[in-house]
Amino acid sequence: MPRTARAAASVSGAGREGSTLAARVAAFEAVLAARSVLAAYQSQAGVNSAVIVREAATAELHRVVERYIDLSLARDLIRDAVDKVRARQQDPLVARAGALFKAMTQGAYVGVGADIDAKGNPVVVGHSISGTDVLVSKMSDGTRDQLYLAFRLAGLESYCAATEPLPFVADDILVHFDDARSAATLEVLAAFGATTQVLLFTHHDSIRQAALRLAETAEVQILEMG
Secondary structure, eight states: OOHHHHHHHHHHHHHHHHHHHHHHHHHHHHHHHHHHHHHHHHHHHHHHHHHHHHHHHHHHHHHHHHHHHHHHHHEEEEEEHHOOOOOOOHHHHHHHHHHHHHHTTTEEEEEEEEEEEETOOOEEEEETTTOOOEEEEGHHHHHHHHHHHHHHHHHHHHHHHSSOOOOEEETTTTOOOHHHHHHHHHHHHHHTTTTEEEEEOOOOOOHHHHHHHHHTOOOOOOOOOO
C-alpha cells in the first residue's frame, strides 16, 4: 500500500478513537452529574426527615411536660386533702403525744403525725418547726427517745383517765438528752405528776442538778440512794 493511503487510514482510525474517547468522557460526565443531583436530593430529603423527627420529638416533649404538670398538681391537691382529713380526724392520743413531744424538744418539733412510706406502710413522723416531716429513723437518738417517751406518757394519761392510775417508773431515760432538753423533759414529768406518781431513777449528776433547780419552782422530791 502506498504511504499516502496508509497515512489516510491512520488518520481515519485516530479520528474514530478520538470520537469514542470523547463519547466516553461525555458519558462519564453525565454519570457524575446524575450522581451529584441524586446526592443533593438525598441530602435535602435527609434534612427534611430530620426536621420532621425533631418536630415530632418537640411535640411529644410538650405533651409529656403538660401531663407531668397535670399529675403533679393532682398529687399536690390530693396530698393537701389527705392532710386536712388527717388533721380533723387525728387520734387524740397522737395529738397529745405531739404536744408532749413539742414541750420536750422545746419547740424544735411542733407535733407528730402519720404518713405512708415508699412501700405503702404507715409510719410516724415528727413535724419540725421548719415545716418538714422527719421519719423516726432520721431522728437523733435523743429525739427518738423523746418521741417514744411522749407516746408512753400520752398512753398512760389516757389509761389513767379511764381507770385507777398506775405510777410511771423510768430509769435513766434522759441519757441521750442534752441539758436543755433534759430540763424541759423534767418539767413535763413534774407536770405529769398531777396525773399519776412519777418515779425517775438516775445516776447522772447533771440530771440531779437539773432536778434540784426544778424543785425550786415545782413539786419535786429528790431522794439520795446509797
